[in-house]
Amino acid sequence: MSSNISERASALSKPRRWAALSVLIFPVLLISVDNTVLSFAVPAMTEALSPTGNQLLWIIDIYALVLAGLLVPMGSLGDRIGRRRLLLIGATGFAIVSAVAAFATDASQLIAARALLGIFGAMLMPATLSLIRTIFPDATERRTAIAVWAAAFSGGAVLGPIVGGLLLEHFWWGSVFLMAVPMLLPLLIGGLVLVPESKDPNPGRVDPLSIVLIILTLLPFTYAIKTFATAPWFVLVASVGLAVLSGITFVRRQLASESPMLDMRLFKNAPFSGALMVNLIGVFSLVGFIYFVSQHLQLITGFSPIQAGLWMTPGLVLTMLFGLVAVALSRRFGSPNIMALGLVFSAAAYLMVLLAGDHLSAPVLMVAFAVLGTGIGMTETLSNDMTLAAVPASKAGAASAISETAYEVGSVLGVAVLGSILNSVYSTRLLVPGSLSQEQAQLAGETLGGAHQVAASLNTGDAQALLASAAQAFDHGVLLTSTIAATLSLVAAVLVFRVIKPAIK
Structure with missing residues (x-):
């Protein structure tokens, strides 16, 4: 029965295949909108919930x-119980929890709701990409489908600032979460009608210990990176130690298993491993840029949320456009060359920020983000396709989960590493007026949004002095994080030429 299910998924008519893809776009669109909207809602959330700097990073991260932590187990679960079934369960849970998150009354409640969204989101993402792998067996069609899938991320990023900006100007910050409910209804209906079920015909037994080990590898590792600037040293050492020990045990267990949850031999494939690294670094650069530019445009330049969103729209449109263009370019020039070019574009965007120095302006940021979007569009489409093409369709869920794990770890690191460094530099360089109380000084030193909150209660002179210092301290942190992101993008470009391109030839 399972084998027949997989065969039917691969034997759909062409109209049915593309109709199914249109349904699978909705969860991707939703998650992209959700991530972008949240970045733009930071000032409003800061004012309403008064989170600490660490809590603010937790809300986002x-x-x-x-x-x-759950993508690989969920991808493996989808291979076993059916990818469509897992997708529909995830969509239902995501919609319900999004509605709950909208009415959080403090930072802790919102963090808890976001954690639950992570559980259901882990059901959505591997399922969409793995279903594309089984629905589109033809390599050219699949690459185009993945380009559309990747473009949906950019499309959501375009819609997020605009729709979210309108909501934030007319309603409370929680309204941005309510968008999930109407966006998931087409998936729940169309998923039952148009999307075929597919699963691994020989999934093997469920291995609970492997599930626990992969979670204990990824969660402590990302926690250590996220809190490296604030957590006690022994907590960081313990977290990294647990992650390393769990990771080694997980790898040894997978290599010894006849039906591993994650086939570790895949990582010996240079295009597979290299594409994962390119995926991670690309997302790292994008998320880190959005984290600081959304705050700069609103809190330093003084734009409203919708104005900031409109200024970022050209870059997001180019991300979507070049995700599609990358398919044609790769056929002519080869995927490795186009991926490397995309990484060079990403590095160039951050170098533009560095060259602007202390004179960052909205036009400079808009152009830099457009250059970044062009590069990300090329790298993400081709790196995802290269990852999926390396595995048989029956293992699409596991491969998709690995690809999505790289994407999400890149997202975490983008905010955790660049965000933590930015916050640390900001706190160190901020000069507060002597008239501030200890509590006001602490709040202003936590985040840029906190400084604006404090300034609202000060006299004109002190308020102007605080905001000027906050803007300078924030932008100084941006220069440091830009240096890091540009360097990593160039390193990844070298990786493409040294590791991926020779293997493909």
């Missing part, structure tokens, strides 16, 4: 952190 906890979703991706939990999701990263």
Whole structure:
């Protein structure tokens, strides 16, 4: 029966295949909108919930952190119980929890809701990509389908700032979460009608210990990176130690198993491993850029949420466009060359920020983000396709989960590493007026949004002095994080030429 299910998924008519893809776009669109909207809702959330700097990072990070820890187990579960079934379960849970998150009354409640969203999000993402792998057996069609899938991320990023900006100007911050409910209804209906079920015909037994080990590898590791600037040293050492020990045990267990949850031999494939690294670094660069530019445009330049969203729209449109263009370019020039070019574009975007120095302006940021979007569009489409093409369709769920894990770990690291460094530099360089109380000084030193909160209660002179210092301290942190992101993008470009390109030839 399982084998017949997989065969039917691969033997759909062409109209049915593309109709099914249109349904699978909705969860991707939703998650992209959710991530972008949240970045733009940071100032409003800060004002309403008064989170600490660490809590603010947790609100943004906890979703991706939990999701990263569960993607591989959920991808394996989808291979076993059916990818469509897992997708529909995830969609239902995601919609319900999104509605709950909208009415959180403090930072802790919102962090908990975001963690639950991570659990259900882990059901959505591997299922969509693995279903594409089984629905589109033809390599050219699959690459185009993945380009559309990747473009949906960009499309959601375009819609997020605009729709979210309208919501934030007319309603409370929680309204941005309510978008999930109407967006998931087409998936729940169309998924039952148009999307075929597929699963691994020989999935093997469920291995609970492997599930626990992969979670204990990814969660402590991402936690240590996220809190390296604030957590006690012994907590960081313990977290990294647990992650390393669990990871080694997990790898040894998979290599010894006849039906491993994750086939570790895949990582010997240079295009597979290299594409994962390119995927991770690309997302790292994108998320880190959005984290600081959304705050700069609103809190330093003074734009409203919708104005900031409109200024970022050209870059997001180019991400979507070049995700599609990359398919044609790869046929002519080869996927490795186009991936490397995309990484060079990403590095160039951050170098533009560095060259602007202390004179960052909205036009400079818009152009830099457009250059970044062009590069990300090329790298993400081709790196995802290269990852999936390396495995048979029956293992699509596991491969998709690995690809999505790289994506989400990149997202976590983008905010955790760049965000933590940015916050640390900001706190160190901020000069507060002597008239501030200890509590006001602490709040202003936590985040840029906190400084604006404090400034609202000060006299004009002190308020201007605080905001000027906050803007300078924030932008100084941006220069440091830009250096890191540009360097990593160039290193990844070298990796493509040294590791991926020779293997493909």
